[in-house]
Amino acid sequence: MEVNVEARRILAVSISKLYASRTQRGGLRLHRSLLLSLVMRSARDIYHSSRESEESTGAHSAPEEPMDTSSSPGEQTRLSEAQHEPQPALNSAELAPEEPDNADDCCDRDTTEDKENLSPVKQSRKRRGKASAAPDFLPSKRARLEPGEERYAAPLGSCRAGAGESLTTLSLNRVIPAF
Amino acid sequence: MYTFTTAHVFATGPGGDMQWCFSQVKGAIDDDVAEADIISTVEFNHTGKLLATGDKGGRVVIFQQEIENKNQPQFRSEYNVYSTFQSHEPEFDYLKSLEIEEKINKIRWLPQKNAAQFLLSTNDKTIKLWKISERDKRPEGYNLKEEDGCYKDPNTITSLRVPVLIPMDLMVEASPRRVFANAHTYHINSISVNSDNETYLSADDLRINLWHLEITDRSFNIVDIKPANMEELTEVITAAEFHPHQCNTFVYSSSKGTIRLCDMRASALCDKHSKLFEEPEDPSNRSFFSEIISSISDVKFSHNGRYMMTRDYLSVKIWDLNMENRPVETYQVHEYLRSKLCSLYENDCIFDKFECCWNGNDSVVMTGSYNNFFRMFDRGQRRDVTLEASRENSKPMQVLKPRKVCAGGKRKKDEISVDSLDFNKKILHTAWHPQDNIIAVATTNNLYIFQDKVN
Numbered sequence: 086m087e088v089n090v091e092a093r094r095i096l097a098v099s100i101s102k103l104y105a106s107r108t109q110r111g112g113l114r115l116h117r118s119l120l121l122s123l124v125m126r127s128a129r130d131i132y133h134s135s136r137e138s139e140e141s142t143g144a145h146s147a148p149e150e151p152m153d154t155s156s157s158p159g160e161q162t163r164l165s166e167a168q169h170e171p172q173p174a175l176n177s178a179e180l181a182p183e184e185p186d187n188a189d190d191c192c193d194r195d196t197t198e199d200k201e202n203l204s205p206v207k208q209s210r211k212r213r214g215k216a217s218a219a220p221d222f223l224p225s226k227r228a229r230l231e232p233g234e235e236r237y238a239a240p241l242g243s244c245r246a247g248a249g250e251s252l253t254t255l256s257l258n259r260v261i262p263a264f
Numbered sequence: 265m266y267t268f269t270t271a272h273v274f275a276t277g278p279g280g281d282m283q284w285c286f287s288q289v290k291g292a293i294d295d296d297v298a299e300a301d302i303i304s305t306v307e308f309n310h311t312g313k314l315l316a317t318g319d320k321g322g323r324v325v326i327f328q329q330e331i332e333n334k335n336q337p338q339f340r341s342e343y344n345v346y347s348t349f350q351s352h353e354p355e356f357d358y359l360k361s362l363e364i365e366e367k368i369n370k371i372r373w374l375p376q377k378n379a380a381q382f383l384l385s386t387n388d389k390t391i392k393l394w395k396i397s398e399r400d401k402r403p404e405g406y407n408l409k410e411e412d413g414c415y416k417d418p419n420t421i422t423s424l425r426v427p428v429l430i431p432m433d434l435m436v437e438a439s440p441r442r443v444f445a446n447a448h449t450y451h452i453n454s455i456s457v458n459s460d461n462e463t464y465l466s467a468d469d470l471r472i473n474l475w476h477l478e479i480t481d482r483s484f485n486i487v488d489i490k491p492a493n494m495e496e497l498t499e500v501i502t503a504a505e506f507h508p509h510q511c512n513t514f515v516y517s518s519s520k521g522t523i524r525l526c527d528m529r530a531s532a533l534c535d536k537h538s539k540l541f542e543e544p545e546d547p548s549n550r551s552f553f554s555e556i557i558s559s560i561s562d563v564k565f566s567h568n569g570r571y572m573m574t575r576d577y578l579s580v581k582i583w584d585l586n587m588e589n590r591p592v593e594t595y596q597v598h599e600y601l602r603s604k605l606c607s608l609y610e611n612d613c614i615f616d617k618f619e620c621c622w623n624g625n626d627s628v629v630m631t632g633s634y635n636n637f638f639r640m641f642d643r644g645q646r647r648d649v650t651l652e653a654s655r656e657n658s659k660p661m662q663v664l665k666p667r668k669v670c671a672g673g674k675r676k677k678d679e680i681s682v683d684s685l686d687f688n689k690k691i692l693h694t695a696w697h698p699q700d701n702i703i704a705v706a707t708t709n710n711l712y713i714f715q716d717k718v719n
């Protein structure tokens with residue numbers, strides 16, 4: 086249990102260091118970022134495995150909290166790391182092992198379900214999938230209508246939630262800035 | 265502003281023992297350190313007559329040795345300011361919206377070929393070749409110009425004379441002869457001049473480039489460890505150096521604690537190493553911070569080219585170039601810090617990059633630590649000593665007393681406990697004169713020069 090507490094503390098410290106390094110003179114240092122991410126990964130693994138052993142004894146997991154996604158996609162994971170409270174940070178850290186593909190599966194599943202349910206409302210012409218999963222703050226593109234068609238409300242609710250989740254996933258790999 | 269004290273420096277000790285005495289200290293006395301004055305690199309030239317320092321403000325200061333009683337074995341030498349110049353200025357990368365620091369990361373001297381001296385200095389992105397030359401004569405007696413430089417009325421000139429060179433006060437000029445820019449996406453950590461005296465390498469986190477000293481508009485990329493997908497990045501290059509004699513051989517160290525030796529004759533791109541030096545990790549020492557403390561912060565070949573030394577956070581290792589699977593010698597610099605890694609992570613000290621250096625005959629190695637302590641390891645006599653660079657120990661003729669850190673238990677008199685160490689006082693940069701037992705040790709903003717005198 087002490088290791089668990091230690092892991093959480095180290096994770097919190099690491100996240101704040103990562104956030105602070107963004108404002109450092111000279112820009113992000115790749116070496117330092119890499120070392121921070123390695124420590125975070127170790128701490129996350131320890132925390133994850135101790136959480137699993139907790140859950141197997143009946144403890145419930147804390148609810149996920151929405152992350153702040155108010156910047157460009159590449160920066161999002163780092164901004165979400167800026168949350169100083171260890172709880173939401175650690176919850177998002179749990180999602181780290183998930184590949185971005187999970188979010189895709191989520192979207193695809195929703196799409197598949199919609200098709201199966203044969204909704205009477207005409208389907209949106211927007212392409213689904215990760216590539217077009219736009220966050221709320223960006224203007225959504227409207228599909229070009231063909232002659233005779235009318236615009237219907239797009240049933241995007243579930244897909245968008247899926248997209249939102251994918252963007253809030255803390256992937257430790259993305260800690261390394263893509264130059 | 266430089267203040268310094270000099271001292272008579274001989275002291276005797278039992279035969280063969282080194283006794284280090286204070287010689288000089290350069291830099292401001294006050295405790296309020298201006299960030300620009302923080303020393304970031306120290307390097308003797310090939311004869312040891314010149315000592316260069318670089319600082320965070322982009323400035324280079326060169327000291328020159330002046331020797332009294334040169335013919336006597338117990339000579340007294342003093343390093344005085346020879347030249348000061350602004351090497352790098354802060355720049356801004358508009359494309360990435362990033363400021364480029366002017367801090368001098370490394371200085372490397374070129375072997376002297378003529379009257380002038382040349383050195384390479386680098387910040388995070390740009391390497392510059394500087395020429396340092398002396399001027400002690402000036403021309404006088406121009407026909408067309410007055411002494412103050414104004415042009416004479418041609419009608420007043422009635423005779424013709426040859427201008428003569430007259431002595432003047434020595435002036436040392438530093439001029440940038442080459443600027444090697446725009447070749448590094450990541451931050452430059454090393455430069456190393458080749459033994460061929462024509463080429464040099466520069467290394468950043470992911471790539472190493474080979475330059476010709478005369479050519480600034482292109483360089484060859486000889487190592488590239490950037491993965492196709494940056495999310496798969498697992499290690500970075502931390503230091504690189506050319507072999508002192510074999511112009512085809514260089515090494516580079518990584519954040520994973522490995523060293524790769526490469527032969528440029530094998531292929532144009534040296535991604536495939538000729539030798540990989542790696543010591544298996546001791547599983548009993550595993551912790552959250554194992555990866556950080558195994559990252560190599562410096563690599564230096566011995567002068568004879570048979571060994572290389574690496575510095576990681578807690579130790580110095582000597583490697584025989586013919587044995588890849590483990591170092592031949594390992595010296596613990598401050599093992600008492602192993603139980604404090606979590607605190608050192610929180611205060612960022614665990615990221616400090618200590619350098620190391622060899623003495624002239626490769627028998628002793630030196631590296632820095634905290635509390636302004638520095639450590640020397642005598643390889644032959646299997647002895648080590650901890651010394652301190654401080655203003656309190658800077659009286660004339662003062663012999664440095666060995667220091668001891670008490671790791672735990674009862675603290676003896678004169679020992680200092682681990683918890684009392686000042687982690688803001690760190691010695692990251694040290695240099696050893698290539699021939700004599702004179703060392704330059706940089707604290708945060710002061711440069712100490714110590715000398716050993718043996719009868």
